[in-house]
Amino acid sequence: MSQRNSHETWEIVLGDLNGTNRSAGYRPADPIGLPPIFAWPMKPIRSVKWLLSEFLFPWGFIFVGLAVVSWNWLTPEIGESGGPALSLFVIIWLRNCALLSLVAGLLHWYLYSKSSQGAEFKFSPRWPSKTSSRFLWRNQVYDNAFWSIASGVTVWSTFEAITLWAWTRGIIPGASWSTNTGYLIAATVIFFFASSSHFYLTHRLLHWKPLYRSVHELHHRNVNTGPWTGISMHPVEHILFFSMFFVWWIVPMHPSVIILTGFFKGLGPAVSHSGFDRLLVSRRRIPAGDWFHDLHHRHFEVNYGNPEVPFDWLMKTCHDGSDEAQRSMAVRRRPHSSASGGAAS
Ligand SMILES: [Zn+2]
Numbered sequence: 001m002s003q004r005n006s007h008e009t010w011e012i013v014l015g016d017l018n019g020t021n022r023s024a025g026y027r028p029a030d031p032i033g034l035p036p037i038f039a040w041p042m043k044p045i046r047s048v049k050w051l052l053s054e055f056l057f058p059w060g061f062i063f064v065g066l067a068v069v070s071w072n073w074l075t076p077e078i079g080e081s082g083g084p085a086l087s088l089f090v091i092i093w094l095r096n097c098a099l100l101s102l103v104a105g106l107l108h109w110y111l112y113s114k115s116s117q118g119a120e121f122k123f124s125p126r127w128p129s130k131t132s133s134r135f136l137w138r139n140q141v142y143d144n145a146f147w148s149i150a151s152g153v154t155v156w157s158t159f160e161a162i163t164l165w166a167w168t169r170g171i172i173p174g175a176s177w178s179t180n181t182g183y184l185i186a187a188t189v190i191f192f193f194a195s196s197s198h199f200y201l202t203h204r205l206l207h208w209k210p211l212y213r214s215v216h217e218l219h220h221r222n223v224n225t226g227p228w229t230g231i232s233m234h235p236v237e238h239i240l241f242f243s244m245f246f247v248w249w250i251v252p253m254h255p256s257v258i259i260l261t262g263f264f265k266g267l268g269p270a271v272s273h274s275g276f277d278r279l280l281v282s283r284r285r286i287p288a289g290d291w292f293h294d295l296h297h298r299h300f301e302v303n304y305g306n307p308e309v310p311f312d313w314l315m316k317t318c319h320d321g322s323d324e325a326q327r328s329m330a331v332r333r334r335p336h337s338s339a340s341g342g343a344a345s
């Protein structure tokens with residue numbers, strides 16, 4: 001292994017530890033660890049700093065701001081009478097489609113069409129396929145955009161429109177920023193971790209063989225991901241993925257956080273699947289791709305969750321990006337490795 005340049009890019013020359021080459025590409029220098037919120041003894045100051053400056057910054061704050069703007073200016077008036085009107089759904093669908101096209105489209109344009117930073121901070125040396133029969137029209141980007149918009153935005157907007165309508169009608173419990181401020185701030189922060197926990201559980205279910213073959217395989221066609229890969233999923237996976245909205249049918253919430261649920265689940269993956277660890281903008285390195293989830297796309301049987309929740313560490317399915325984790329995974333995957341004591345032989 002050799003360190004390649006000042007951007008901590010590692011060129012992997014270890015060769016094959018698992019039957020497939022670990023391709024050259026950017027790899028963060030440090031292994032992925034559990035966040036300080038799980039440290040014992042507790043580290044409250046370090047935890048708050050991590051939450052505000054690493055976990056929520058910048059994308060969590062951007063989505064919160066976008067949700068506030070959307071609730072106040074980009075969501076139609078919901079009438080006091082009648083069922084969820086078609087116009088409500090259509091306007092929410094158009095707003096979500098426009099925002100996803102803006103976020104995924106801009107990232108794709110900047111990183112792939114314009115190639116603004118070349119392969120710097122790019123996890124995989126490969127670029128989106130334009131010739132693979134695995135994808136609609138043999139084009140990975142067109143395929144991903146189709147599933148994201150036709151199915152993803154539709155399921156997301158349906159859940160959001162019904163939940164907002166039910167909130168307005170008083171069918172589900174509500175909370176107000178003026179009278180429940182502390183509760184809503186705490187609930188919003190907890191929401192991010194609840195959403196990641198929900199993702200782990202539904203994602204783990206999708207790796208059950210029958211569901212994987214018939215549903216989740218569509219998302220995993222993308223070993224090498226891009227911004228449009230984020231919510232490029234089978235409709236059944238979209239239903240599971242966006243079922244997080246149903247939490248607000250039990251837990252009292254404000255509509256801005258209901259909308260935030262859609263942005264975190266619907267727009268967040270465009271950033272985390274961007275394929276680049278950082279965005280280089282005017283000499284600034286903005287956090288982007290999720291190396292933890294990128295390893296899941298490469299190796300399938302590791303990292304079912306996100307690094308802000310401890311499930312993969314508890315279930316021993318964590319791949320922290322290190323060579324040691326790569327070797328452990330290779331040993332686990334060898335037939336009868338447990339019978340031979342688990343050691344490489
Ligand atoms: Zn993914």
Ligand SMILES: [Zn+2]
Nearest residue numbers: 203207216220
């Ligand atoms: Zn998966």
